[in-house]
Amino acid sequence: MAGLAAYPDIYPDVPEAANVPAAFQSALAAGDDEQVSALLREALPVYFADFWAREAEFADFLARVDLSAEPATAPGGEPFDVRDRLAEITVPTVVIAGRRDFICGPRRAVMLRDGIPGARLTVLEHSGHFGHVEQPAEFTRAVTGILRNQS
Template sequence: MHLYSRSTGSGVPVVLLHAFPLSSAMWLAQREGLAAACRVITPDLRGFGGSVLNDEPPSIDAMADDVAALLDAEGVERAVVGGLSMGGYVTMAFCRRHPDRLLGVILADTRATADHEQARANRERIATAVSANGSAILLDEVLPGLVGPTTRQRRGMVFGRVRGLVQAAPPGAVAWAERAMAGRADSFDTLRDLKVPALVIVGEEDQMTTPADAEAIAEAVPDARFTVIEAAGHLSAVEQPEAFNRAVAAFVGEISWP
């Protein structure tokens, strides 16, 4: 499975995996702001952006294997691998399946628990609706939770950009990803076994994956740094890119490479 990817900068390779139901376009400010600090690699996860969706069964593990194949294609042996929200789920699966490829881990606005039964049923409901009627349901049910109240009230251009990214989500990829997320495993054992440092980031206004979820991740990881981004909701990297980039640059600066 070949993922479409955009890269900038040089130095320590840092792979950033996007949130649902967006694409690597969400990382624009990271590709621009972090290029002096590291080599930023931002793939479109399968079905989103420029990456195709094949006929494999929905699986977060398959998405993680896609990222390993991307590293092979880029000639990268080991990298800092990170993700936000769904990208965090893929990152944790990558940690479980490809631990020898890691220099470090970034987990932003995500959670390590598996979905409970009600959450799985809700994902299936949205997947079914999107398959039948297109992605309009996402604007009503997913978009409102993606940004915090500060962004909605004060950053109209940012909210408009996020809305546009949600509108662009292909229905097939949305349904596939919802089902993949519904089937994901609990990752706390994986986090406890991490042999590399991790940066855990959360927006203080994130109501989808809360600061408490992020604290639980940081407490599980043996070597973790924990950063709360003020005046940001679930898409902390998009809502407060300067603060997000500062945290990532400081973390990457501690990584010994090659």
Template sequence: MNSPLSPAAGTASGNDPLTPGTHVYGLGGVVQRYHVHGTGPVCVVHSGGPGIFWDYLRMPLLEEHLTMVYVEPVGTSEDSRLPSHPHGYTRERYSGFLEVLINRLGVPRVHLLGHSHGAFVAAYHALHRAGRLAGVVLYEGAPVTGPEHAEEAGRMVGAFAARYAGHPGLPGVLAAFGAMADISGDEQTVAVARGVLPSYFADYWAHEERYAPFRDAIRATYVSGLDEHLVPESIDDRAALKGMEVPALVVVGRHDVICGIRWGRELHDLIPESELLVLEDSGHMGHVEEPELFAEAVRDFVARTTAPEPGAE
């Protein structure tokens, strides 16, 4: 039986922290895993949720050009849970684990890509621990949480419901949204994540054969959103984002109901000299819905913001 801090079966061998495969190390009494795929400039990827397993965010087209380092955020696997689980997973905590991981990779600069809740983490990291970042991709994020964000999401979900009024799948989606406030365990988290997912695509039911396997593969762990003192983490980055010095690409799907076009534009307006990509035929999952356009934009951004190797012409 493997020790909790020993590499599990199928992990990368050797001492190179960027060898393709799964890497495992212990930190602060918990396990941190990350998964390396592809070759090229290094892009560290932080998934959403919090509590959604990392693998929904695989980006094969980017792996053809970049070394994609997919973080498995602490708390998702049983051996990576904090003593305060399911509480205590603040942005500061995630960012601290990210900093250690990035330093371990042994490269001067990396790009950081965060999706959904991961975009909130990536923004925090770019604002507070930017030293080894060449650039940041804020993919389906927002500058705020709380009532204002919830109100906008409610409006977008209402528009989704109106668009699909009478569709046999709509009641299940709305029931899943209604169950969000009462989640208290892993099974409920998975059920709700899969239940709301049709609303996270521009037109899930028109492409259900393509998207259903993605939906069925979603895995999740219950993370409360409270700190270790059971206080909700409230986010308002508007003032801080005006001083962000890291090059930033903001990516948003036109039909995203959770972190939609309003928030993408606001992030773009707040961050100096940021770039904005609006995926016109995507919801919250542009890397699945419009993978070529998404990959091209991220790849080009990384190429333009990667410093040349010393001595290179």
């Protein structure tokens, strides 16, 4: 959340950046899917490594993306947390994280890699949360690399 709060300071010359933290926070408390979708669309720039420098490049992706969110809770309202079960994953696994992913970045990725037997980690240096959009070739290499090693 500290990264989210600091987001406007990274882009002081982009007026829209100032609205991103409030939109994200409001989306967490929104009452219906339509509200969540609208607020997440406004907060979407924080999910990219440098949205404002590549905004035109991402326009097609943004036009097609369908946004909605569900709370990460288990039945009964408890937070959904299965970290203690990561070792049960037995399939070939590659964990991919964007260096500038504010929500699921390298620190979390290392935790996943270390918890899943034999998992590999790829950090996309010029990506946020959408590595498949920001660095598609590198993302594809990470995915297909693990598949090639299994044949």
